[in-house]
Amino acid sequence: MKPEQQKVIIFTDLDGTLLDHYTYSFDAASPTIDRLKKMGAIIVPNTSKTMAEVIELNKKIGLNGAFIIENGAAIVIPKNFLPEKPRGAQWSSGYWIVPFAPKRSHWTGVLSKLAADFNNEFEAFSEMNNERICEVTGLEPSDAELAAQRQFGEPVLWKSSADRQEQFIQQAKKYGASPLIGGRFVHMCGDTNKGKALLWLINEYKRQHHQAAVASIALGDGKNDIAMLEVAGTAVRIASPVHEPPLLTRETRVITTKGYGPVGWTEALNQLVPPTHSNIKEN
Numbered sequence: 001m002k003p004e005q006q007k008v009i010i011f012t013d014l015d016g017t018l019l020d021h022y023t024y025s026f027d028a029a030s031p032t033i034d035r036l037k038k039m040g041a042i043i044v045p046n047t048s049k050t051m052a053e054v055i056e057l058n059k060k061i062g063l064n065g066a067f068i069i070e071n072g073a074a075i076v077i078p079k080n081f082l083p084e085k086p087r088g089a090q091w092s093s094g095y096w097i098v099p100f101a102p103k104r105s106h107w108t109g110v111l112s113k114l115a116a117d118f119n120n121e122f123e124a125f126s127e128m129n130n131e132r133i134c135e136v137t138g139l140e141p142s143d144a145e146l147a148a149q150r151q152f153g154e155p156v157l158w159k160s161s162a163d164r165q166e167q168f169i170q171q172a173k174k175y176g177a178s179p180l181i182g183g184r185f186v187h188m189c190g191d192t193n194k195g196k197a198l199l200w201l202i203n204e205y206k207r208q209h210h211q212a213a214v215a216s217i218a219l220g221d222g223k224n225d226i227a228m229l230e231v232a233g234t235a236v237r238i239a240s241p242v243h244e245p246p247l248l249t250r251e252t253r254v255i256t257t258k259g260y261g262p263v264g265w266t267e268a269l270n271q272l273v274p275p276t277h278s279n280i281k282e283n
Helices: 027-039 051-061 104-114 130-137 141-147 162-174 194-208 223-231 261-272
Strands: 007-012 042-045 067-069 074-078 090-092 095-099 122-124 154-158 186-188 214-220 234-239 254-260
Touching (some): 007 027, 007 194, 027 042, 042 051, 051 141, 067 194, 104 186, 130 141, 194 214, 234 261, 254 261
Parallel strands (some): 007 042, 007 214
Antiparallel strands (some): 067 074, 122 154, 154 186
């Protein structure tokens, strides 16, 4: 398959990857984003963030395609992104939404049960006011309001030891949760992840485009990115100033950046998708 016949789809984590861990700036990546868009590459945010957050971020970044929210709990697809209605999609707020997980209220109910054994060892996002969300995330008040609009999962700020956190996770699994450890929070969610959502979107894109060749790249910096890094054609581990890169089982087509956040993002994609790009691993 010739490179020009491939559709390059880039699945990117946001916090700590496309967005700087401390400042949430994406300025270092802007020229590369513009170049990739002109080349016809599709950039898909794949994030723990909410739908409301990503809609606003996409406006700032200049993205208008599909995106994956709340660690793979749902895919949000603009009306004209695909030729026809996506399988299993529900029309809501001007988007096709494909859900893969129970609603947030289910997980806050699980947390209320866990509180009996882990009293004062965690703080749920739903219990935080806007000021507290700003404090623990570094977000501006307007952005914190968007972050609070979760639909499918519940972030938990862990306050106790790593050993107790592991006990908490194991106990949560007994209630049907599949907790994910992100950059700042433990995410209470169902049996969903960024990798499953990535594969669903690639398969749906190929189905609606007559099995077009798709070359996928995934970029992430945290443990909740592992699932998508494992299944993408090429995996990019973004260096972080606060933790080691996520450990992967795959050994081929893996890049680890030297630069942090959007600097590393640009570093990797300028290497993988230069102005005249060579063949990239297909899914």
